[in-house]
Amino acid sequence: MFAYSTSSFTGSTLSVRSFSSDATTISNAFYNLPQSHVRNRLQAKKAKKRGSNASRQSSKRAPLRTHPPIPRQMSLFRNFFGGGQPDEEEDNGAEFVETLVERVETCSAPEDRRDALKGLKSVAKQYRLAVGTMGMNAYIDVLETDRLNSETMTLVLDTLATVLSADDDSSENDELGERLAEMMLKRKGFIASVLAAVDQFDFGVRRTAVQLLSNLLRHRGTEVQNAVLQQPAGLSKLVDIIHDNREVIRNEAILMICELSRANSQIQQLLAYDNIFNDLLNIIETEPFDSIVIEDCLFVMLNLLRKNSMNQQLFRENQLVARLGGILHTFLYGNEETEDEVDAAEWPKQRTANVIFLLQIIRTLVSPDNNSQNTHAAQKVLNQTKILEELIRVLLTEIGASFEILAESIIVVAEAIRGNYTNQELFASTVIDNGEDGPRSSLVVLLLSMNAEKQTYKLRCAVFYCFLCYLFDNEFGKARIIETLLPNSQPSNAPTTGSLILQAISSAESVQAWFGCVTLMHCLYDVDHLCEQLLRVKINIVTEQPELALLDHVSQLLISAGNRRPQSRAGLLMLLGVWLQNCPLAVSAFMAKEDNLVYLTTHIVDECGEGTESEQQALRGLMAFVLLCCLKNIQDKDTRSSIxxxxSRRVGKEVVLSALEGLTRTEQFVRAAQKQQPSESNKNNLFLDFNFVKLFKSLEGTLAKQLKPNGEFNGTSNDSIIQSFKELIKRQDGDIAQLKQENKKMSGEIEKLTAEAQNKEAEREVEQLRVKLDEAAAFRTQTEVLNSQLAEAQRLTQQWYAEAERYKQWAQQWQNYQLTQLPNAAEVGVTQLQQQVAELEQQLGYGYQAFEQQSQTILHYTAENAQLRERLAKADASLSEANSKLATVNSQPVSNGAVENVDQKTSDDELAKLKQEQEELLMLLADQHNKMSVYRRRLKSLGQPVTDDEDE
Structure with a gap:
């Protein structure tokens, strides 16, 4: 029921079928016109040819066709589509279509062309292949040349839309439609002609053009999207159709935009900037509750917002979330005119679908898949606009909505409070009065619904997810739930959150037990001190027997299950794993019972039991995880060694490590790691939890090292790699030591050669080298001067930034100005605007003058930098020559080239930064100019005279 309806499409739905196997069937379906009808039409055609030669000769013939001869063309089509020998009916159909196409191409009388096009339109459904291929040249010619003839244009567009539609309404893939759409799009100027037709106001032309675009998008969506983006203002023309006051065209346009906005972020962004959100909300507010047009509008909005952070931000900034809240309230409770009728009548299916789509849009804004900044901002807006409070009331009161709406509302509330403490407290503090049962908090109501076996699984799963979202990153909420279990809590006959969780854990129903275990596990997740607090919990299972610790109760439930109930065992093992992984006290209490260790070591190698092979492998991995968590937290060395x-004796270290590593290869592990929300489709998919999978990944290597510290297992094979690297480094250290000794010997020899080779020639070369170094120092001084000039330019840029900020403040002050508070508000506002425009013009003149001065300064710096580079190149050449002469004297010649290169690089970087700042200044000036234009338009709207110079 979540799929959007496409019943308004003219074209039929597409079906998936094998193209090669059904080629003959498709080919026969094209030509299913009755034999008698075809024969009568052919006889009439021959009689007309014999009796109207004079009239045909007098008429002006159009240019000859450009396509190949018909028989050869049809043969190629039959071979391509897999058809065998042609039958008589196919030949007659092809000949009939050929005659009509010939009339369209050759007749100059408009009436004859119109009648031929009507004939092609009437048989387009039966002869899709022939009508679509033989007449393609004629259709393109009509679209390009006869744009003023609305009737002809309507016939051509309707024919093209028809041949793209499959015969079977239940089909999902139409191979022939794909081929024909590809042929149309390859024609140069085809999309431009269709967009020109869309731009016409004629009802028939615009409607059929929109239908044709919808069918093209369904067959070749990506290609059509790219073609529309390449057309000037192509997207804006399509958005403008939504404003058409003819509802049929408007509704067709909405369906077309549904396809146009699919899976294309660029088009989604442009549509959002075209203010399509407001247009769609305006349509929704004018339609009745059970209108399918509302569903189409909401589907477009869902396409534009899902996984598009920019559109989500734009949606919030335009304050459209509040409008969504108003629409939701109207859908749920009706308005003043229809409130009584809505409350009395049962909800129609279409109204239910509309509400679900609206809830999905709200859920998209707060989805965990968005970036955290967007999600938190949307959660805050939902609280401020009272939408969250409205949805919580839907959960806790009876409004007559279906369970689908209730389940979707619960999921929206869950993601609206996830990780947001303010929203979590608002949800937890909501209380409803149940009459005789007394007031109950929303958390208790949720847990009661989760434990109710009569509730649908989808609703229980949504409640479970909502409770996990309440616990997410909410340490205070977790502590409050654990407090309801502690002995010092006040006894009460009313159910508490803690008692309901324990009731779920002890349930005989596997799903309910799994829900309870994972819920309690999330209360302990990432909060270690609560693990110790939970050890104080005592429960009384049998009245006559003493109280039993909760840890012992959980252990007994696991042992009593044996090899049965794999889903319940998975929940209990995950709870024990999180409880024991970082709590030595809990480990001591758990290991004190010998039956616990016997159960883990016995069933970790047991191949029998209920459940699939993958489930059994996952259970063995969970047992290995619990066993190794206990081993990690044992403090006493003797006890650790004995365990x-x-x-090693009962199981074997390799078996335990294999079971631990095998958990990650199960389908349950992979499924749980994909998404945070548990599966709503099948309760058998509940096996591992998303957060537990994250914890297991982080601890797997650490736990495995306890049994194989030398890295002989697959899970920690990185240790063997590290060991090989250590050996490699050791060998390299020996090589380096040997090279150091050789280098020391060579240095002594070089010193001896240097002492012997000192003479007057060497002194002269050294003197030249000093001169080069002096020149390099001078170059450094010039670079410092250039740096100071760059700093001055940066200071000027900062001043312009300040000016731009001041202009922004002026604009904000004018927006907040209340004209209605003054008796002569218009005159005062006009005077203020004129003053601001004068000041802005003066500042703009200063800006342009400063920009010219800065441009000249940059040109001067560029020329000076070029000269410095030239001098640097000469200095480099001289230094290279001096270095070559000193090679025999000193093996390490002195060179300052590195310093010069660093100075040059610094100068280049600062020049690039100056150019970037100049570009930013240009952008600020352009923004200032735009604001002046806005003020001029306001002056004109207020009736003030504006000169020609101001219009520029």
Whole structure:
């Protein structure tokens, strides 16, 4: 029921079928016109040819066709589409279509061309291949040349839309339609002609053009989207159709935009900037509750907002979330005119679908898949606009909505409070009065619904997800739930959150037990001190027997299950794993019961039991995880050693490590790691939890090292890699030591050669080298001067930034100005605007003058930099020559080229930064100019005279 309706499409739905196997069937379907009808039409054609030669000769013939001869063309089509020998009916159909196409191409009388096009339109459904291929040249010619003839244009567009539609309404893939759409799009100027037809106001032309675009998008969506983007103002023309006051065209346009906006972020962005959100909301507010047009509008909005952070931000900034809240309230409770009728009558299916789509849009804004900044901002807006409060009331009161709406509302509330403490507290503090049962909090109501076996699984799963979202990143909420379990909590006959969770854990129903275990596990997740608090919990299962610790109760439930109930065992093992992984006290209490260790070591190698092979492998991995968590938290070395020996004898370290590593390869592990929300489709898919999978990934390597510290297992093969790197580094250290000794010997030899080779020639070369170094120092001084000039330019740029900020403040002050508060508000506003425009013009003149001065300064700096580079190149050449002469004297010649290169690089970087700042200044000036234009338009709207110079 979540799929949007396409019943308004003219073209039929598409079906998936094998093209190669059904080629003959498709070919026969094209030519299913009755034999008698075809024969009568052919006889009339021959009689007309014999009796109207004079009239045909007097008429002006159009240019000859450009396509190949018909028989050869049809043969190629039959071979391409897999048809065998042609039958008589196919030949007659092809000949009939050929005659009509010939009339369209050759007749100059408009009436004859119109009648031929009507004939082609009437048989377009039966002869899709022939009508679509033989007449393509004629259709393109009509679209390009006869744009003023609305009737002809309507016939051509309707014919093209028809041949793209499959015969079977239930089909999902139409291979022939794909081929014909590809042929149309390859024609140069085809999309431009269709958009020109859309721009016409004629009802028939615009409607059929929109239908043709919809069919093209369904067959070749990406290609059509790219073609529309390449057309000037092509997207704006399509958006403008939504404003058409003829509802049929408007509704067709909405369906077309549904397809146009699919999976294309660029088009989605442009549509949002074209203010399409406001247009769609305006349509929704004028339609009745059970209108399918509302569903189409909401589907377009969902396409534009899903996984598009820019559109979500634009949607919030335009304050459209509040409008969504108003629409939601109207859908749920009706308005003043229809409130009584809505409350009395049962909800229609279309109204239910509309509300679900509206809830999905709200959910998209707060989805965890968005970036955290967008999600948090949307959660805040939902609280401020009272939408969250409205949805919580839907959960806790009876409004007559279906369980689908209730389940979707619960999921929206869940993601609206996830990770937001303010919203979580608002949700937890909501209380309803149940009459005799007394007031109950929303958390208790949720848990009661989760534990109710009569509720639908989808609703229970949504409630479970909502409770997990309440616990997410909410340490205070987790502590409050654990407090309801502690002995010092006040006893009460009313159910509490803690008692309901324990009731779920002890349930005989596997799904309910899994829900309870994972819920309690989330209360302990990332909060270690609550693990110790939970050890104080005592429960009384049998009245006559003493109280039992909760940890012992969970262990007994696991042991009593044996090899049965794999879903319940998975929940209990995950709860124990999180409870024991970082709590030594809990480990001591767990290991004190010998039955617990016996169960884990026995069933970790047991191949029998209920459940699939993958589920059994996952359970063995969970047992290995619990066993290794206990081993990690044992403080006493003797006890630890004895348990390791016990594991080696009973199970074997390799078996435990294999079970631990095998958990990650199960389908349950992969499914749980994909999404945070549990599966709503099948309750058998509930096995592992998303957060537990994250915890397991982080601890797997650490736990495995306890049994194989030398890295002989697959899970920690990185240790062997590290060991090989250590050996490699050790060998390299020996090589480096040997090279150092050789280098020391070579240095002594070089010193001896240097002492012997000192003479007057060497002194002269050294003197030249000093001169080069002095020149480099001078170059450094010039670079410092250039740096100071660059700093001055940066200071000027900062001043312009300040000016631009001041202009922004002026604009904000004018927006906040209340004209209605003054008796002569218009005159005062006009005077203020004129003053601001004068000041802005003066500042703009200063800006242009400063820009010219800065441009000249940059040109001067560029020329000076070029000269410095030339001098630097000469200095480099001289230094290279001096270095070559000193090669025999000193093996490490002195060179300052690196310093010069660094100075040059610094100068280049600062020049690039100056150019960037100049570009930013240009952008500010352009923004200032735009604001002046806005003020001029306001003056004109207020009736003030504006000169020609101001219009520029």
């Amino acid at each position: 390791e020996t016990l594991i």
